[in-house]
Amino acid sequence: MIVSLLGGLALFLYGMSMLGSGLEKLSGGRLEQTLEKLTNNVFKGVLLGALVTGAIQSSSATTVIVVGLVNARILKLRQAIGIIMGANIGTTVTAHILRLSDLSSDNFFLMLLKPTTLAPVVGIIGILMVMVGKKQKYKTLGEILLGFCILFTGMFNMEAAVSPLSESPEFAGLFASLSNPVIGVLVGTVVTAIIQSSSASIGILQALSSTGIITWSSAIPIILGQNIGTCITPILASIGASKNAKRTAAVHLSFNIIGTCVFLIVIYTIQSISPFSFWDLPIDKGGIANFHTTFNVCVTLMFLPFVGLLEKLVIHLIPDQQTAGEVDDPAIALDDRLLASPGLAIQHCRDAVLQMGKLARKNFSASVRQLEQYNHKEAEKIREREDTIDRLEDRLGNYMLKIPQDNLSEQSSATISALLHILSEFERIGDYSINLVEFAENMESTGAEFSPQAQFELTTIGEAVGEAIDMALGCFEKQDLALAETIEPLEEVVDQMQETLKDRHINRLRNGQCTVDAAFPFVESLSCLERISDHCSNIGVYMISYVRGSDEVDHHTYIMQLHAGQVGHYNEQFRRYTEKYYDQIRSAKA
Structure with missing residues (x-):
């Protein structure tokens, strides 16, 4: 019987996990992204917390995500409080799904809703969608249906395993002892903490209710304890996190402990004055689900006017340190706790890659200015930003592999692949910008200077490359296919500018118009600028591949098609950039 019970629990937990992960995959993290962006007041936070938790079937998962968002400084503590309140309400959805097994009617449509009929039908449809479906979204929907089927199969197994207990006086005596509120709360807390899921422990209690031995008096304290036990997951997730992340976990714990104490006092006070008629009657699945929801809704309503006091309470419990503040590191947004929601984790990776690109763009502009007028303090800032870029590349690469x-989904996998390619291109742009700074430093140490003409040429080609970086950033941020296709014509103009300027500079060197000390930095700077434009073109090709949804666009084939006028308006754009940049240096005096 114990083996059957544990086997049923295993199926139940797996089905709930499969159902939640399928819904997460289908949403692509959009639910969590909405939760992140639309929590500017506590009421929205409660609503969104309930919706997200109802979808992913786990208040623990929602609170872990919230701890991660707070740790990454994306959400504030007060915003997190509303979401946690809503998560407690959303977690009651599972219990209401399971209560369907108590349906009894001769009506055909109601009989179809009874899980003993519905679960196998849903399972058959689900496996057909997984095996026959060609599109990923149909396969994912099939996984959701299979998760639903497995969830109820586990429930049926648990009910079958515990059914002999209805004849056991020892079992009846055990649950009679749980009517003691303290013991009942402790049992509910410990069991839920062990399996780290209040939905699962509620499911076990609903399965046991089928024996007819569990009464309202023994079930109520257990349900209250289950709400406390589910806090263990976010508490564990907050270990090693920031103070506000720890406070977020403390909010969840405080909310449930205070709510449990208030409910116990109110219920047992009323019971002692005017005993409930149902107190010693057996409780069914519907009664468990109803009380679970009533508790969480009432406690949320009770706390809504006192969100500020709850915030002050956890700040008092976890006070600020007197030591130095936390370092503002952009890589901190890549919190491992957000991996519980792959779609949300990918979105934050995308934001981090964009931030990395903007840092590279800023460094490029500053590096070009260094060639005009070297400044030691500015050079140090450039190197600090480069350290941040390198740290982001390393952190992003490791994070995405986790x-x-x-x-x-296939789309999410394609996004990760594109991000890994693009972050490498932005990192290389940062490296070449550092090279420009080093050339400027060498010239400063030797006292060499560019001639006015050479400086004009470097500035002009630098403006062209700067525009290429802007287009690469723009097409990545907006997923703009048309903008991505305009990078290569500009890159081709930069190539021509580099060749022309290199030849022109060699002539100046031969004619004695330029010193040897300035010649090497000039030619190498041209080479760096041309390579930066190459990396911008690569980003454009990766974005074209990603937006089109193709596995890979061959770079050389694509370039050949562009130059042949088979893609976009290459010739027109090439002429425009030639007039804008190349004609400036061609018409200038050599």
Whole structure:
């Protein structure tokens, strides 16, 4: 019987996990992204917390995500409080799904809703969608249906395993002892903490209710304890996190402990004055689900006017340190706790890659200015930003490899692949910008200077490359296919400018118009600028591949098609950039 019970629990937990991960994969993280952006007041936070938790079937998962968002400084503590309140309400959805097994009617449509009929039908449809479906979204929907089927199969197994207990006086005596509120709360807390899911522990209690031995008096304290036990997951997730992340976990714990104490006092006070008629009657699945929801809704309503006091309470429990503040590191947004929602984790990776590109663009502009007039303090700032870029590349690469592949749609997998390519291109742009700074430093140490004509030429080609970086950033940020196709014509103009300027500078060197000390930095700077434009072109090709949804666009084939006029308006754009940049240096005095 114990083995059957544990086997049923295993199926139940797996079904709930499969159902939640399928819904997460289908949403692509959009639910969590909405939760992140639309929590400017506590009421929205409660609503969104309930919706997200109802979808992913786990208040623990929602609170872990919230701890991660607070740790990444994306959400404030007060915003997190509303979401946690809503998560407690959303987690009651599972219990209401399970109560369907108590349906009894001769009506055909109601009989179809009874899980003993519905679960196998849903399972058959689900496996057909997984095996026959060609599109990923149909396969994912099939996984959701299979998760629903497995969830109820586990429930049926648990009910079958515990059914003999209805005849056991020892079992009846055990649950009679749980009517003691303290013991009942402790049992509910410990069991839920062990399996780290209040939905699962509620499911076990609903399965046991089928024996007819569990009464309202023994079930109520257990349900209250289950709400406390589910806090263990976010508490564990907050270990090693920031103070506000720890406070977020403390909010969840405080909310449930205070709510449990208030409910116990109110219920047992009323019971002692005017005993409930149902107190010693058996409770069914519907009664468990109703009380679970009533508790969480009432406690949320009770706390809504006192969100500020709850915030002050956890700040008092976890006070600020007197030591130095936390470092503002952009890589901190890549919190491992967000991996619980792959779609949300990918979105934050995309934001981090964009931030990395903007840092590279800023460094490029500053590096070109260094060639005009070297400044030691500015050079140090450039190197600090380069350290941040390198740190972001390393953190992003490792972080994206941690994202669970099993929960990714084809689109999400393609996004990760594109991000890995693009972050490498932005990092190389940063490296070449540092090279420009080093050339400027060498010239400063030797006292060499560019001639006015050479400086004009470097500035002009630098403006062209700067526009290429802007277009690469723009097409990445907006996923703009048309903008991505305009990068290569400009890159081709930069190539021509480099060749022309290199030849022109060699002539100046031969004629004695330029010193040897300035010649090497000039030619190498041209080479760096041309390579930066190459990386911008690569970003454009990766974005074209990603937006089109193709596995890979061959770079050389694409370039050949462009030059042949088979893609976009290459010739027209090439002429425009030639007039804008190349004609400036061609018409200038050599």
